[in-house]
Amino acid sequence: MKSKAIFYHAGCPVCLSAEENVARSLDPNRYELEIIHLGNSRDKIAEAKAKGVLSVPALILDGQPFHINFGAAIADLE
Amino acid sequence: MKSKAIFYHAGCPVCLSAEENVARSLDPNRYELEIIHLGNSRDKIAEAKAKGVLSVPALILDGQPFHINFGAAIADLE
Numbered sequence: 001m002k003s004k005a006i007f008y009h010a011g012c013p014v015c016l017s018a019e020e021n022v023a024r025s026l027d028p029n030r031y032e033l034e035i036i037h038l039g040n041s042r043d044k045i046a047e048a049k050a051k052g053v054l055s056v057p058a059l060i061l062d063g064q065p066f067h068i069n070f071g072a073a074i075a076d077l078e
Numbered sequence: 079m080k081s082k083a084i085f086y087h088a089g090c091p092v093c094l095s096a097e098e099n100v101a102r103s104l105d106p107n108r109y110e111l112e113i114i115h116l117g118n119s120r121d122k123i124a125e126a127k128a129k130g131v132l133s134v135p136a137l138i139l140d141g142q143p144f145h146i147n148f149g150a151a152i153a154d155l156e
Contacts, residue, residue, distance in 0.1 A: 021144065
């Protein structure tokens with residue numbers, strides 16, 4: 001069974017670079033990738049925070065948050 | 079032809095988590111992964127800096143540096 005990977009972003013250039021290069025480079029045989037734009041889906045911000053996301057872009061793998069470079073603080077999206 | 083992915087770390091817990099979850103989750107059909115421990119291979123620190131690495135753990139994909147969470151500043155390894 002595939003694990004779920006969630007990529008949270010906010011459409012910023014740093015986010016798009018991380019999406020293109022890191023999130024989309026995950027092994028598709030092992031991960032099912034969901035991409036969430038927190039600027040457009042503001043109702044998901046609380047969910048992201050609950051998973052430990054402090055800034056975007058961030059990738060959740062096996063429940064752990066990995067912040068990739070720095071685009072924006074989650075507090076600035078609220 | 080596979081692209082080269084380089085994962086720079088310094089053996090810290092944050093580094094090991096990023097290695098296990100992010101670096102080793104890359105699509106093996108697309109990336110050939112090289113893992114470099116900058117604490118043990120101090121001669122590679124200049125190379126990492128030249129690639130834009132500011133802190134570890136960091137992953138180089140297609141020549142671009144992606145800093146994953148924060149373990150240690152590269153300056154603290156020199």
